[in-house]
Structures are given as structure tokens and as C-alpha cells.
Amino acid sequence: MKIRNHLGTLVIIFVFAFISACHSGDTGKKSSNQTDTIKPEQKGTSAQASIKNTIPGKTGENSKTNSEEAKADLPVVFIYNFHVTNRCPTCIAIEEATTKTLNTYFSSELKLGRIKRQVLNVDDKVNNLISEKYQAFGSGLFVTRIFKGKETTTDLTGDGFKFAKNKEDKFIEILKSKISEYLK
Amino acid sequence: MKTASLFFTIFIFSGLLTFGQKLGDTIISNDSTKLRVKVLYFHITDRCNTCKSIEANLRKTIxxxxxxxxxxxxxxxxxxxxxxxxxxxxxKKYDAYGATLAVTLYKNGKELQSEDLSNWAFQKVPKPEVFIAELKSKINELLKN
Structure with a gap:
């Protein structure tokens, strides 16, 4: 009887430890699945209104919009937050800090359409074209300037992973500085 | 009493398992006086696949x-x-508040300069062969100094 009790205890410990080990190794499951190409939380904001014209994957529309913007007198800045379906805390932090930067410092540019921002799931095949263009196969943050037909891109993914989660102020400063430079 | 001790055992055991995975630091420094190049990689606790891939590519390179x-x-x-x-x-020293890859140059046991390769690492990680070739070349170049 005693042996049976001990055996039962050991089985419970094993099962519990196995579940615990699986849980700590799979951080992606902590975040929600997202398949939308545009975050629902952006609905109703100026950012959402301005990016409606440039839904990715619709190549014709996208290139048309880009070429239209290129004809304008002022540069237009595109900001792309790429992510996979199962997101890690840093990836989420990058998106949140980007939103914070845009809402805090560039709300008028968003309203005017001089900044267009997209949050894209690279696992969604509708985003294949744009993901390939930016070579974004996982989390990524790209800032692109389009002016007089010339396109310039800065990859801020590394800075995002370095600072967005634990040093948000620094990340915001880097992003703000790049956007300001590209708006000139 | 029996149930309490059972739960206590489970708690301790699962805690050990969890921390065992999270504290997996690797530090290889055989002789600090001979050191010419040090490669540093920092990561956070809850890691994504990209961060893990950078480490895997780094380990493979080294x-x-x-x-x-x-x-x-x-x-x-x-x-x-x-x-x-x-x-x-x-x-604080390496500004490494998240996933950060840096290479540092040493002479006579003193650190001379440090280069942050984080942006480069995130750009190259989707292509492991490019990542490994370029990092290998970078380290070789630094070792010549």
C-alpha cells in the first residue's frame, strides 16, 4: 500500500513537472493569435484611417498609392511592424512602443497621411509580397521614406529587440529621430 | 499533512525545472590575459524563435x-x-536591454572597443549561411588585430 502511494505521488510529480517544463519553453502561447493585417485596436484612430489605402498584398493598389505619394511635394513615411502569429513579449512591446511614438509625436502627420503605419502578420499569406520585399520572416520594424520616386528604408528590428521591452524610452527616441529625419 | 508535503514537493520540483531552463548562461573565457576578441549575446527570459535562432547561429559559427x-x-x-x-x-555597459549581439576587441587584458551587431544579426538571421559566413569573417578580422 505504501509503495502504491509513493508511486502515485511520483506519477503526479512527473506529470506536473512535464506540464511545467512544456509551459516555460513555449513562450509564444502566452500571446494571442493574430491573423488580421491591421490591428483591431487601431480602429477609429487616425493611423487606421490613413493606412486603409495601403492594405498590403494588393500589389496594384499598393504600388499605385506609393507612386501617388512619390509625386507629392513632401516625403511620405511608411512604418511596418511585422510579426508572426505566436508573438513574444518583445515583439508586442515593439508594436506598442511604435504606437506610443506615433500617437505622442506624430499625430498630425498621421492625420495628414504623411505617415502610414501597418501591422502585418507574416504568417498570413496575404502579406507574402510585402514580407518578401522587406525580407521579414519574423518580427520586424522597418521605416521607409518615399520621396520623388526614391525609396529609402531603415531596419530598426535590432533596436526594437534591444530596447522596446526593457528600455522603452530609448527605443522611442531612436524611432522618433528616424521618423523626423525621414519626414524632412 | 501528506497532501501538503506532496504539493510542496511538486512546487519545489517544478520551480527547479523552470529556473534550470532560464538560467542557462554560457560563459567561456579560458585565459583573460590572452583574450583578443569576446563575443557577447544577451537575451531576455521569455525568448522568441528569432532570438533563439541568433544564438543557435552564433554557437554554430563559434x-x-x-x-x-x-x-x-x-x-x-x-x-x-x-x-x-x-x-x-x-x-548597462553594453546597452543590452534586450536581444543584443556585440563583439569586443581586447589587448593586454583591456577592452579596446565594442561593436554592436544586433541590427545586423536580426537582418541576417533568416539566412543562416550568410549569418555564419559574415560573422566568421568579422571575428577573423578582429582576431588579426
């Missing part, structure tokens, strides 16, 4: 190409969790 330099102490490797309090000073 262990497949620089085992001799690791053994004789001219090359050092440090892979650490930047969110652990014990690494706070290093984190």
Missing part, C-alpha cells in the same frame, strides 16, 4: 570555426540573460 581560439583563450564567448539582476552592470 564552435565550428573557432574552437581552437576558444580553447587557447584568444576568443571568449558570453551568452547571458539580460534580465537577471546579476547581469545588470554588463547590461
Amino acid at each position: 564552435f565550428e570555426n573557432f574552437q581552437f581560439q576558444l580553447d587557447n583563450g584568444t576568443l571568449g564567448l558570453s551568452i547571458q540573460n539580460c534580465e537577471l539582476p546579476r547581469n545588470a552592470a554588463l547590461v
Whole structure:
């Protein structure tokens, strides 16, 4: 009887430890699945209104919009937050800090359409074209300037992973500085 | 009483398992006086696949190409969790508040300069062969100094 009790205890410990080990190794499951190409939380904001014209994957529309913007007198800045379906805390932090930067410092540019921002799931095949263009196969943050037909891109993914989660102020400063430079 | 001790055992056991995975630092520094190049990689506790892939590519680069330099102490490797309090000073020094890859140059046991390769690493990680070739070249270049 005693042996049976001990055996039962050991089985419970094993099962519990196995579940615990699986849980700590799979951080992606902590975040929600997202398949939308545009975050629902952006609905109703100026950012959402301005990016409606440039839904990715619709190549014709996208290139048309880009070429239209290129004809304008002022540069237009595109900001792309790429992510996979199962997101890690840093990836989420990058998106949140980007939103914070845009809402805090560039709300008028968003309203005017001089900044267009997209949050894209690279696992969604509708985003294949744009993901390939930016070579974004996982989390990524790209800032692109389009002016007089010339396109310039800065990859801020590394800075995002370095600072967005634990040093948000620094990340915001880097992003703000790049956007300001590209708006000139 | 029996149930309480059972739960206590489970708690301790699962805690050990969890921390065992999160504290997997790797620090290889065989002889600090001979050190010429140190490669540092910092990561957070809850890691994504990209961050893990960078570490895997880094390990492959080092262990497949620089085992001799690791053994004789001219090359050092440090892979650490930047969110652990014990690494706070290093984190501040290398501005490594998240996934960060850096290479540093040493002479006579003193650190001369450090280069941040984080943006490069995130750009190249989807192509492991490019990542490994370029990092290998970078380390070789630094070892010549």
C-alpha cells in the first residue's frame, strides 16, 4: 500500500513537472493569435484611417498609392511592424512602443497621411509580397521614406529587440529621430 | 499533512525545472590575459524563435570555426540573460536591454572597443549561411588585430 502511494505521488510529480517544463519553453502561447493585417485596436484612430489605402498584398493598389505619394511635394513615411502569429513579449512591446511614438509625436502627420503605419502578420499569406520585399520572416520594424520616386528604408528590428521591452524610452527616441529625419 | 508535503514537493520540483531552463548562461573565457576578441549575446527570459535562432547561429559559427581560439583563450564567448539582476552592470555597459549581439576587441587584458551587431544579426538571421559566413569573417578580422 505504501509503495502504491509513493508511486502515485511520483506519477503526479512527473506529470506536473512535464506540464511545467512544456509551459516555460513555449513562450509564444502566452500571446494571442493574430491573423488580421491591421490591428483591431487601431480602429477609429487616425493611423487606421490613413493606412486603409495601403492594405498590403494588393500589389496594384499598393504600388499605385506609393507612386501617388512619390509625386507629392513632401516625403511620405511608411512604418511596418511585422510579426508572426505566436508573438513574444518583445515583439508586442515593439508594436506598442511604435504606437506610443506615433500617437505622442506624430499625430498630425498621421492625420495628414504623411505617415502610414501597418501591422502585418507574416504568417498570413496575404502579406507574402510585402514580407518578401522587406525580407521579414519574423518580427520586424522597418521605416521607409518615399520621396520623388526614391525609396529609402531603415531596419530598426535590432533596436526594437534591444530596447522596446526593457528600455522603452530609448527605443522611442531612436524611432522618433528616424521618423523626423525621414519626414524632412 | 501528506497532501501538503506532496504539493510542496511538486512546487519545489517544478520551480527547479523552470529556473534550470532560464538560467542557462554560457560563459567561456579560458585565459583573460590572452583574450583578443569576446563575443557577447544577451537575451531576455521569455525568448522568441528569432532570438533563439541568433544564438543557435552564433554557437554554430563559434564552435565550428573557432574552437581552437576558444580553447587557447584568444576568443571568449558570453551568452547571458539580460534580465537577471546579476547581469545588470554588463547590461548597462553594453546597452543590452534586450536581444543584443556585440563583439569586443581586447589587448593586454583591456577592452579596446565594442561593436554592436544586433541590427545586423536580426537582418541576417533568416539566412543562416550568410549569418555564419559574415560573422566568421568579422571575428577573423578582429582576431588579426
